[in-house]
Amino acid sequence: MTAPPDDCLARNEWICGEYLSTRRQIIVDAVLQHLELTAVSVLIALVIAVPLAVVARRWALAAGPVLALTTVLYTIPSLAMFSLLLPVYGLSASLVVAGLVLYSLTLLVRNILAGLRAVPDDTRQAARGMGYGPIRLLLTVELPLALPAAMAGLRIATVSAVSLVTVGAIVGFGGLGNLIYTGMNTYFKAQVLTASVLCVVIAVLADLLLLGVQRILTPWTRAVRS
Amino acid sequence: MNTISEAWQWLTDSAHWAGDDGIWHRLTQHLVLTVVCLLLSCLIALPVALVLGHLGKGGALAVNISNVGRAVPTFAVLVLLLLTPIGRWGEGPTVVALVLFAVPPLLTNAYVGMRGVDRSVVQAARGMGMTGRQMLWRVELPLAMPLVLSGVRIAAVQLVATATIAALAGGGGLGRIITAGFNLASTPQVVAGAVLVAVFALIVEGLFEIGERLAPGWARGRGRTG
Numbered sequence: 123m124t125a126p127p128d129d130c131l132a133r134n135e136w137i138c139g140e141y142l143s144t145r146r147q148i149i150v151d152a153v154l155q156h157l158e159l160t161a162v163s164v165l166i167a168l169v170i171a172v173p174l175a176v177v178a179r180r181w182a183l184a185a186g187p188v189l190a191l192t193t194v195l196y197t198i199p200s201l202a203m204f205s206l207l208l209p210v211y212g213l214s215a216s217l218v219v220a221g222l223v224l225y226s227l228t229l230l231v232r233n234i235l236a237g238l239r240a241v242p243d244d245t246r247q248a249a250r251g252m253g254y255g256p257i258r259l260l261l262t263v264e265l266p267l268a269l270p271a272a273m274a275g276l277r278i279a280t281v282s283a284v285s286l287v288t289v290g291a292i293v294g295f296g297g298l299g300n301l302i303y304t305g306m307n308t309y310f311k312a313q314v315l316t317a318s319v320l321c322v323v324i325a326v327l328a329d330l331l332l333l334g335v336q337r338i339l340t341p342w343t344r345a346v347r348s
Numbered sequence: 349m350n351t352i353s354e355a356w357q358w359l360t361d362s363a364h365w366a367g368d369d370g371i372w373h374r375l376t377q378h379l380v381l382t383v384v385c386l387l388l389s390c391l392i393a394l395p396v397a398l399v400l401g402h403l404g405k406g407g408a409l410a411v412n413i414s415n416v417g418r419a420v421p422t423f424a425v426l427v428l429l430l431l432t433p434i435g436r437w438g439e440g441p442t443v444v445a446l447v448l449f450a451v452p453p454l455l456t457n458a459y460v461g462m463r464g465v466d467r468s469v470v471q472a473a474r475g476m477g478m479t480g481r482q483m484l485w486r487v488e489l490p491l492a493m494p495l496v497l498s499g500v501r502i503a504a505v506q507l508v509a510t511a512t513i514a515a516l517a518g519g520g521g522l523g524r525i526i527t528a529g530f531n532l533a534s535t536p537q538v539v540a541g542a543v544l545v546a547v548f549a550l551i552v553e554g555l556f557e558i559g560e561r562l563a564p565g566w567a568r569g570r571g572r573t574g
Binding site: 194197198199200201202203205206208209278281282284285286288289291292293299302303305306309311314315317318321322325326329 | 351419421423427428431505509510526527529535542543546550
C-alpha cells in the first residue's frame with residue numbers, strides 16, 4: 123500500500139499548482155462554457171434591446187411600458203428567474219441564456235434609450251435639412267451619437283452577466299460556477315479560489331475589451347477632450 | 349399552465365407555511381438578513397462616500413474600486429468565505445458577501461450626489477462663514493439626499509434579490525424553498541419559491557416608490573446612476 127501523495131491537493135491548500143496542471147481540461151471547459159453563455163446572452167439581449175429602445179424613442183407611448191417591463195424583469199432575483207423559466211426550458215443551457223438575456227435587457231434598453239434621447243434636436247434637424255430620411259437619420263446620426271451611452275450599458279451588462287452565469291450552477295450550466303458549486307460541497311479550496319479568480323479575470327478582460335471597442339468606434343469623443 | 353396551477357396548489361397548502369422549513373420562517377429569515385445587511389452596508393458606504401464627496405478627493409478611486417467589485421460574483425465570495433474560518437460562524441459568510449455586494453451602489457450614488465451639488469451654492473455657504481462640518485450637514489447632504497436615497501433603494505432591492513443565493517451555500521431565506529425544490533426535483537415548489545421571492549422584491553421596490561412619493565420635497569427625486 124502506498125501512502126497518499128503529500129502535495130498541495132492532499133493538503134487542500136487555497137493556491138495549488140498541482141490543481142491547475144492536473145485539471146487543466148476541466149478548467150478550460152468551464153471557462154469556455156462561461157464565455158459562451160455570457161457572449162450568447164449579451165448578443166441576443168443586444169439584438170432585442172436596440173429595436174425596443176428605438177421604438178420607445180419614436181413613440182412616447184411605448185416608452186412607459188417598455189421601461190416598466192424591463193425594470194420588473196430586473197427586480198426578479200437571478201435564482202428565481204432561472205426557476206421561473208424552468209418549466210419552459212427544462213434543465214438546459216438555454217434556461218441560463220434566457221435568464222441572462224432578460225437581465226441584460228434592462229441595462230441595455232435604459233442606456234440606449236438615454237443615449238438616443240441625448241442626441242441634440244439641432245443635430246437631428248440639421249440632418250433632416252440635409253435631406254436625410256428617418257432610416258438614414260437613425261442609422262447614420264442617432265445611433266452613432268448614442269454609442270457612448272449604449273456601450274456603457276453594454277459594459278455593465280456584460281460584467282453582470284459574467285458574474286450571474288455562476289448562479290446557473292444550480293441547473294448544471296454555470297461555467298466556472300459549476301466548479302465553485304462542486305468545490306463547495308467537497309471543501310475543495312483550490313478549485314473554489316481558482317474558479318472565482320478566473321470569473322473576475324474574465325469580467326475585467328471583457329470590460330477592457332469593450333472599452334477598447336468603444337474607443338475605436340467613437341473617435342470623436344477623444345478629440346473633444348483635449 | 350399545469351406547472352402554474354401546481355405551484356399555486358403548493359403555495360396555498362397551509363402545511364407549507366408552518367414549521368422551520370415553512371414559508372413564514374423563511375420569509376422572516378430573508379427579511380432579517382436583508383435589513384441587517386442593508387444597515388451594515390449603509391454604515392460602511394455612506395460615511396465614506398459623504399466624507400470623500402465633501403473633500404472632493406479620492407472619490408474616483410473609491411467609485412472605480414467599487415465598480416470592479418461588481419465583477420466579483422456574490423456566489424463565489426459566499427463560497428470562498430464559507431471555506432475560511434468565518435464559515436463556522438452561522439450566517440457570517442452570507443452577511444459579509446451581501447454587504448460587499450450592496451456597498452458599490454450606495455457608495456457610487458452618494459458620492460455622485462455629493463459631487464453634483466452646485467459649487468456656487470457651496471461657495472455661498474462658505475462665504476456665509478459655515479465650517480466644513482456645517483456645510484456637509486446643512487448644505488451638501490440635504491441637496492445630495494435624492495441620489496443617496498435612490499442608492500439605498502437600489503441596494504435594498506438588489507439585496508432582497510441576491511439574498512436568495514445564500515441558500516445555494518446552505519443559508520436560510522426564501523432561496524431555500526427554491527433549492528429544496530431543485531433537490532426534490534419538484535418544479536411546482538421551485539416555481540412557487542421563485543414567485544415568492546419575486547413578489548417580495550417587487551413589494552420592497554413598491555414600498556420605496558410610495559415612500560419616495562410621500563417624502564418631503566428635498567428627499568424626492570428621480571436621479572439614478574445605478
